[in-house]
Amino acid sequence: MHFIEAKTILTPQNGMNLYRGCTNHCIYCEARNRLYKEDHAFTDVSVKQDGCILLENMLKRKRTPCMIQVGMLADPYMDCEGELGYMRDCLKVIERYDCGIVIRTKNANILRDLDILSAIQKKTKCVVVVGLSAADEELSRKLEPEASGVAERIRIMNALEKNRIPCILSISVIPFLNDTEENLMGLLDIAKDTHVYGIEHNDCSIVLKKGSREYFFQELERRFPQKALLFARQLEQQEILSSPDRKKLLDILNAYCREHAIVIDQEILKRYKRTYENKTMGVQLSFSNIL
Template identity: 40%
Template sequence: MHEVKAKGILSAQNGMNIYKGCTHGCIYCDARSTCYQMDHAFEDIAVKVNAPELLEQALRRKRKKCMIGTGAMSDPYLHLEKELCLTRRCLEIIDEYGYGLAIQTKSDMLLRDLDIMKRINQKTKCVVQMTLTTFDERLCQILEPHVCTTSRRIEVLNILREEGIPTIVWMTPILPFINDTEENIRSILSACRKAEVYGIMTFGIGLTLRDGNRQYFYQKLDQHFSGMKERYIKTYGNAYQLPVPRGKELMKLVRQECSDAGIEWRTEKIFEYMHQFEDKEVGRQLTLFD
């Protein structure tokens, strides 16, 4: 890791990334792409040590309350967070100033901060987003080797349900010829139904690859799935979007199962929900753009 002093912390859409880079080791990670112009090794995490101070300054200046998002580019619960506690401090500031939270992670470390999330959710809205790509524990340890497995993430979703905190599952990416089976999709959907998640993100069903993450992904295919890289190249060439062969059929399954369970599957509606600030004290809602 190395420390940096950031000039700002919130994006125009009120998102923040406290860390840059990742140590989870997911073989498909888009954040490795060269288009993001990272000037250091991906596992050498850039730590924005002044993130809490910048966040407090930004929230103090805002005229209207809104949802604050984190985790879109870098997981807020990297291994470093256990000692640094920068995410926890930022959550405390969000709570102190009465803002909402939409947080995305693959880590069960978020349970450490459940006390703050509950306080935020009592006043406004705290939405936790958890990624589930494969129900197979052995496969999960290959695809996402340095983070808690699917079964533990499902436990976390159920704990959050019991605490009344809304959740969203990112069922993405689904890797062609690897985890794109109906059995896998049905198993994840069943777990989501039991956990009473609000929504499931899919962005269609497939994978995206571009320069940077493509090379790393292919390296890992060679390591764990003999002959799979050649199959990808033969099927998709150098394409950015890699839809699974039965994508339309599987997406139809997702829509049907979600509709039956009362789970939102429309991407635009899920984003709308995450961006919508709710003031539970006065019973009103403000959109991100108010």
């Protein structure tokens, strides 16, 4: 980990990148592609040391509050956040400026901040996207070794439900590694039992571009040596890797979600994450009417 002085912390689309690079070591990580031109190793996380001040300055200048998206280039709750607490400081600013937030994580460190996430959800909208791609602990450790284990991620999802914070389960389906019906059903049962709002599935495919691709094949040899040959024969040249059982898996996903009232339409989920809500607007209006 190293600290940098940055000039900005929000992208034009309101993506917040407090950390760049990640230590979860997910085999299918697409952020490795987005950051492969950086001058440091992906796991040598760069930390914006004045991130909280930058954020406050940027939110001050915004005319209207917005949804802020966190977690596209790093898990904001990876181990270093446990020590630094920078994400917590940023959440306090986001809450103060009445913004909403979408956080992607695989780490139970997020439970520390449930109080602020609940406060944001009460005023506007807080959505947590929990990534989980295997229902079995051993397989999960091979796919996402430094993320929290399956039981811990279920604990996050239960805590979100208890605090009425909407959760979306994000599943990465990787051909030959976790694309079995048994694994999918295990994940769907977790989604149902924790009452998630929706499920993201990226069309039961992963995208491997430069940076992500080299890491995937290097780790495939190391973590799944017996499966490497299947890729060499069938999928090594492709940028989008889809399960040979993709259609069957999508049918199962759609039917299960319809039966259990889980949102599975990917466009609806995208819109839901982008749409800002202000739950206190009615109160503010009636207040100004009185005055």
